[in-house]
Amino acid sequence: MAAAAAQAIPILDRPTMTVVAAVIHRDGKVLIGQRPKGEWNEFKWEFPGGKMEPLETPRQALRRELEEELGIDAQVEEEITRYAFQYPGKPIIDLIFFRVREFRGEPANLAFHQIRWEDPARFPFYDFLDGDIDFVRRMARGNI
Numbered sequence: 001m002a003a004a005a006a007q008a009i010p011i012l013d014r015p016t017m018t019v020v021a022a023v024i025h026r027d028g029k030v031l032i033g034q035r036p037k038g039e040w041n042e043f044k045w046e047f048p049g050g051k052m053e054p055l056e057t058p059r060q061a062l063r064r065e066l067e068e069e070l071g072i073d074a075q076v077e078e079e080i081t082r083y084a085f086q087y088p089g090k091p092i093i094d095l096i097f098f099r100v101r102e103f104r105g106e107p108a109n110l111a112f113h114q115i116r117w118e119d120p121a122r123f124p125f126y127d128f129l130d131g132d133i134d135f136v137r138r139m140a141r142g143n144i
Contacts, residue, residue, distance in 0.1 A: 016091035020062040021049035021132075023080060023139075024100040024107070030120055030139070033069070033112035035129075043113060045126040047097065058096050066103070069111040074103040080144060085131040095131055120144075 024031040024047075035044050048069050052061035059076040066074045082096040109115045118126070120139040128136045138144045 016093070018052040018058065018061075018094045018096065019050065020052055020058050020065065021047040021095065021097050022062055022066055022074065022076070022100045023047060023097055023144075024066075024074070024103070026117060028119065029117040031070075031107060031115060031117055032123075032126065033109075033115045036111070036113045041129055043127070045128045046132060048115075059098065062098055062100075066100070070105075070107040070115070071110055072103040072105040072107055074100045076100060077102075081135065083134075087130065093131070095135075097135060 022031075031048065032045050033048055035042055035046060037043065048066055049062055050065040050069070052058060053064075056064070058079075062076050063074055066072050077099040080097040080099055082094060084092050084094050086092045107115060120136075120142075123136045123140045126136075135144070
């Protein structure tokens, strides 16, 4: 029997968890991180960020996550996009992507296997999390 494939879920369905992610720009490149060994979806690439905690706004959650994962104080700018997504056997998540162009401190790898500044046109060569793939493809085509 074939494994169930991950699928996009219409935003009208009520997500059970909110995940925020940063598209951090510098010199025409965007910062991406590779998930560490031993974690769910190990070695997959993603954008820095994480789960929103109770009583946090999405922007507050992203600022906290960027401090924890990269040691930076980020100015979280506009929301780029949001959509719901569900991995097989997991709760529905509401993914929210924000742009970050300004931050204090130099990003340090505090949570990933590795971090890398990359040209978005090269994103299709990386093995991103399934929930990020559509967003990554749009970025690579210059549609974001």
